[in-house]
Amino acid sequence: MGGNCVKKTVIALLSVSCLGSLALVSGALADPVDEGLSIDGQEMITVAPAPSEPEGHPFDEVRSGWLYREAETRQVESDSFENPGMLNVERGEEIWNTVEGAAGKSCATCHEDASESMAGVGASYPKWDAANSRPINVELQIDACRTEHMQAEPYKFDAQDQKDLTAFIKHQSLGTPVEVDLAAGEMMSWWERGKERYYLRTGQLNLSCASCHEDNNGRYIRADHLSQGNTNGFPTYRLKQANLVSLHNRFRGCIRDTRAEFPKAFSDELMALEVYTAWRGGGLSVETPAVRQ
Ligand code: HEC
Numbered sequence: 001m002g003g004n005c006v007k008k009t010v011i012a013l014l015s016v017s018c019l020g021s022l023a024l025v026s027g028a029l030a031d032p033v034d035e036g037l038s039i040d041g042q043e044m045i046t047v048a049p050a051p052s053e054p055e056g057h058p059f060d061e062v063r064s065g066w067l068y069r070e071a072e073t074r075q076v077e078s079d080s081f082e083n084p085g086m087l088n089v090e091r092g093e094e095i096w097n098t099v100e101g102a103a104g105k106s107c108a109t110c111h112e113d114a115s116e117s118m119a120g121v122g123a124s125y126p127k128w129d130a131a132n133s134r135p136i137n138v139e140l141q142i143d144a145c146r147t148e149h150m151q152a153e154p155y156k157f158d159a160q161d162q163k164d165l166t167a168f169i170k171h172q173s174l175g176t177p178v179e180v181d182l183a184a185g186e187m188m189s190w191w192e193r194g195k196e197r198y199y200l201r202t203g204q205l206n207l208s209c210a211s212c213h214e215d216n217n218g219r220y221i222r223a224d225h226l227s228q229g230n231t232n233g234f235p236t237y238r239l240k241q242a243n244l245v246s247l248h249n250r251f252r253g254c255i256r257d258t259r260a261e262f263p264k265a266f267s268d269e270l271m272a273l274e275v276y277t278a279w280r281g282g283g284l285s286v287e288t289p290a291v292r293q
Pocket residue numbers: 096105106107108109110111121127138141142144145146149150165169
């Protein structure tokens with residue numbers, strides 16, 4: 001594949017002439033819907049002014065991925081009784097209350113009622129973890145509590161319990177605007193690193209995150225309407241997989257789609273991307289568990 005070909009937009013990029021049979025992007029451009037999302041009567045912020053600090057956000061407004069989904073999918077997310085991800089949240093609540101590990105404790109032993117102790121918490125991750133001098137996400141914070149406070153094993157990446165418990169914790173912030181604290185510790189250097197990774201072209205297709213989510217935001221790729229790639233709905237419930245999908249799984253899937261080697265979950269590379277993408281979608285309500293196709 002020639003470099004010139006790649007410099008054009010993804011339409012050109014992924015057209016038959018460039019990539020033979022791949023033809024990922026149809027080229028059709030469609031605006032996201034102009035609709036409000038209320039979940040069980042609670043209004044979500046699905047459009048927000050882009051964060052002004054640090055400078056250089058590529059969009060004027062950040063938009064929830066919900067606005068790009070089909071009417072049916074949007075409807076499922078707006079009603080907790082219909083949203084199958086809510087069953088995972090309920091499972092997460094059971095795990096919260098279950099004693100595990102040699103210390104004989106459950107999450108609830110220390111944190112009690114999650115609707116109080118975890119309210120707003122999910123909206124502020126990833127956070128600076130001073131003890132380990134790196135950002136920590138909810139999944140790793142759960143593991144830290146399991147190992148340090150419960151004497152239980154950390155979860156394997158994408159263990160069902162990890163996804164369900166993460167969704168349960170994030171769901172306690174439903175509606176709260178995402179806001180990461182970039183002033184803490186060395187968060188800014190991780191933000192920089194995440195930004196570099198975001199614009200780095202990788203794989204046989206030579207695509208960056210921005211090639212799809214910025215340059216071709218609003219276009220169709222296969223049957224998928226390309227969103228801004230915001231992270232406020234994670235873990236999301238994917239109808240196709242009939243299960244929750246974690247954020248690092250999604251990152252890896254997107255990188256794999258460029259025909260590149262994908263990094264390990266929770267690697268520095270993906271943690272930096274998590275910091276940077278959380279900032280890019282700052283101001284949007286947490287929608288966990290959002291529903292996707
Ligand atoms: C023995 C008490 C104890 C148990 C049991 C415990 N934690 Fe924690 N947890 C803490 C303490 C103390 C902190 C403060 C930070 C730290 O020391 O890790 C914390 C912090 C957290 C935070 C971060 C809160 C914030 O404001 O950022 C989350 C999320 C969390 N715990 C989830 C859990 C989950 C989920 C479980 C069960 C798997 C659990 N914890 C079990 C003591 C506990």
